[in-house]
Amino acid sequence: MRQVWPYRLAVPGLRLLTGGALAAEKVAMNGPDGVTVTLDAARLSALPATEAVTSYRSSKGIETGIYKGVLLWDLLQAEGFVDQDHKSALRHTLLATAGDGHQVAYSIGEIAPDFGNRPIMLAYEMNGEPIADGLRMVVPGDLRGARHIKDIVTLDYR
Numbered sequence: 001m002r003q004v005w006p007y008r009l010a011v012p013g014l015r016l017l018t019g020g021a022l023a024a025e026k027v028a029m030n031g032p033d034g035v036t037v038t039l040d041a042a043r044l045s046a047l048p049a050t051e052a053v054t055s056y057r058s059s060k061g062i063e064t065g066i067y068k069g070v071l072l073w074d075l076l077q078a079e080g081f082v083d084q085d086h087k088s089a090l091r092h093t094l095l096a097t098a099g100d101g102h103q104v105a106y107s108i109g110e111i112a113p114d115f116g117n118r119p120i121m122l123a124y125e126m127n128g129e130p131i132a133d134g135l136r137m138v139v140p141g142d143l144r145g146a147r148h149i150k151d152i153v154t155l156d157y158r
């Protein structure tokens with residue numbers, strides 16, 4: 001499923017500032033061997049879109065959202081970051097860092113289809129609207145919200 005128009009509205013990192021100006025903001029994904037990939041519209045639109053509904057507990061109560069984005073697994077595969085040998089692949093993690101310093105590590109073992117198979121996704125749209133404060137991780141099945149890290153600035157594959 002590919003919906004071009006909502007995706008284009010949700011160009012990652014385009015943030016609506018007060019006053020209506022658009023500021024370009026992108027996520028830097030640092031891979032093995034010093035490779036850095038800038039996640040922009042062109043890169044994410046080349047990947048299949050996926051949707052998920054999540055409900056998690058936060059200090060404000062239960063938060064439910066319908067998200068659209070790309071599976072972390074698909075993204076890492078597309079960039080060629082994940083080792084083909086599963087035993088060496090399983091050593092790795094992806095560390096997400098947000099603008100406010102919140103950090104969360106996800107492991108290759110939890111997202112790999114042959115292992116944990118968790119459909120963790122990098123989302124650019126929530127409830128049919130572009131996410132105003134940048135890209136966010138969505139972790140279907142988590143009971144609490146902390147791993148739904150918002151306003152991601154960097155992703156470090158380690």
Ligand SMILES: Nc1nc2c(c(=O)[nH]1)N[C@H]1C(S)=C(S)[C@@H](COP(=O)(O)O)O[C@H]1N2
Pocket residue numbers: 057058059060063098099100102144145146147148149150151
């Ligand atoms: N960047 C960033 N993302 C974050 C947090 C944070 O402090 N900074 N808190 C997390 C926690 S603990 C929760 S419960 C949810 C709350 O998000 P919401 O109330 O907007 O649904 O955001 C998560 N994502």
Ligand SMILES: [Mo]
Pocket residue numbers: 057058059144145146
């Ligand atoms: Mo939380």
